[in-house]
Amino acid sequence: MGTLLAPQFVRHLSRRSLLRQALTLTGRPSPLEAGASQQWLSLSQQVAGAGSRPAPGTLLVRHQMSFLKKPAIPYGLAWAPDSSLLAALAIPVSEGESPGLLYLWEASGRIHSVYQALGTRGAALAWVPRGLHLSFLEGSKQVVASLLRLWNVTTAHIDDELVAGSPAKLATAAPFPVYALAWAPDGSRVAFADDYAVTVYDGASHRVLVGYPQAAPAGGQPSYIVAWSPDGKTIASAGHTHAVQFWEAATGRPLHYFPEQTKALAAVWSPDGQALAYLAGTVSLQSWNQPQPLRLVVRQADSGRLLLSQPALYPAVAPARHEIPLLLRGLAWSPSSRWLTTAGQGAMVQVWEIARRRLALTYRGHRAPVLAVAWSPDGDWLASASSDGEVHVWKAP
Numbered sequence: 453m454g455t456l457l458a459p460q461f462v463r464h465l466s467r468r469s470l471l472r473q474a475l476t477l478t479g480r481p482s483p484l485e486a487g488a489s490q491q492w493l494s495l496s497q498q499v500a501g502a503g504s505r506p507a508p509g510t511l512l513v514r515h516q517m518s519f520l521k522k523p524a525i526p527y528g529l530a531w532a533p534d535s536s537l538l539a540a541l542a543i544p545v546s547e548g549e550s551p552g553l554l555y556l557w558e559a560s561g562r563i564h565s566v567y568q569a570l571g572t573r574g575a576a577l578a579w580v581p582r583g584l585h586l587s588f589l590e591g592s593k594q595v596v597a598s599l600l601r602l603w604n605v606t607t608a609h610i611d612d613e614l615v616a617g618s619p620a621k622l623a624t625a626a627p628f629p630v631y632a633l634a635w636a637p638d639g640s641r642v643a644f645a646d647d648y649a650v651t652v653y654d655g656a657s658h659r660v661l662v663g664y665p666q667a668a669p670a671g672g673q674p675s676y677i678v679a680w681s682p683d684g685k686t687i688a689s690a691g692h693t694h695a696v697q698f699w700e701a702a703t704g705r706p707l708h709y710f711p712e713q714t715k716a717l718a719a720v721w722s723p724d725g726q727a728l729a730y731l732a733g734t735v736s737l738q739s740w741n742q743p744q745p746l747r748l749v750v751r752q753a754d755s756g757r758l759l760l761s762q763p764a765l766y767p768a769v770a771p772a773r774h775e776i777p778l779l780l781r782g783l784a785w786s787p788s789s790r791w792l793t794t795a796g797q798g799a800m801v802q803v804w805e806i807a808r809r810r811l812a813l814t815y816r817g818h819r820a821p822v823l824a825v826a827w828s829p830d831g832d833w834l835a836s837a838s839s840d841g842e843v844h845v846w847k848a849p
Contacts, residue, residue: 523544523839525771527778529837533582589633630644640654650675665692737775765796766778766779767779767823801834
């Protein structure tokens with residue numbers, strides 16, 4: 453189990469003040485816990501005035517994530533279903549295996565809590581719908597399987613956990629990454645994407661319900677994406693050779709696929725169920741020292757009709773996990789399905805109005821490539837996280 457630092461309010465923005473609070477709130481920790489408390493730091497700065505009515509693109513809060521004075525690479529970013537909390541999963545870049553750091557902030561910018569995980573085999577983070585349970589993957593190189601932990605952010609306890617991944621992979625007793633997880637809209641099932649397969653579990657019994665494909669095809673590609681349709685009937689994941697394959701969530705029966713014969717690194721279904729947006733391109737995870745071309749694609753989910761196609765870039769950023777791509781959380785829809793925000797544009801974040809194929813807003817507040825974005829469920833705020841460990845919260849259109 454990782455080290456949980458109790459909820460705390462940031463009154464001062466100095467590192468010394470934050471460190472003093474962390475050591476005080478953890479009581480008299482063991483030497484290992486004290487070391488963990490001193491290693492992580494999070495600076496938060498409220499920028500916009502509390503009583504102001506900010507214009508779209510106005511920065512409200514800036515957070516800084518770091519570990520041993522090094523920035524932590526963001527792999528996950530997600531708002532709570534009620535928009536009250538923002539969660540970020542970050543992994544520091546180091547020669548050895550660094551712990552995953554799970555940050556929680558209140559919408560006002562106050563630090564809620566920090567959880568130091570046991571390594572991070574996967575880099576996935578998701579809120580359970582209709583509640584205040586945060587699910588994340590935990591595991592180290594010494595642990596064959598990844599564990600999905602359900603953190604009750606109200607009680608600060610881990611309420612449940614299950615072994616993540618496809619049964620075929622688990623039977624090999626060899627370490628493997630889990631790239632993505634997604635909960636069904638009603639919170640009853642959870643799907644995991646790992647090498648060449650997506651597996652759906654019952655959230656309560658932990659029983660395997662279905663998997664796709666039934667057997668890993670020769671020459672297939674890992675599935676970095678898994679996305680549920682808003683009605684819970686269909687799942688989109690990687691195809692055998694195509695970027696996106698649709699299949700029935702209940703039976704695993706394959707449906708249609710999109711034409712791009714490449715990899716998809718991120719995929720999100722519009723809340724109204726009409727469109728799927730994804731970042732696609734042939735990316736080498738070993739060639740991180742130079743940008744690589746990608747494509748932002750938006751298509752109608754049922755017909756495949758192209759709604760938007762724009763160039764994007766895979767950033768030249770040293771990864772914290774060489775087997776796990778960046779930009780897995782690089783897309784986010786507005787709750788109204790009118791707007792789509794995207795990373796993959798260097799240090800900028802773009803917001804597109806899909807129906808008019810119009811670039812509505814460009815946020816330029818970051819100084820390093822943006823790797824993850826999230827839209828608050830109430831529609832008011834956007835969060836973006838960059839490779840220098842900064843998380844910005846700014847006004848949405």
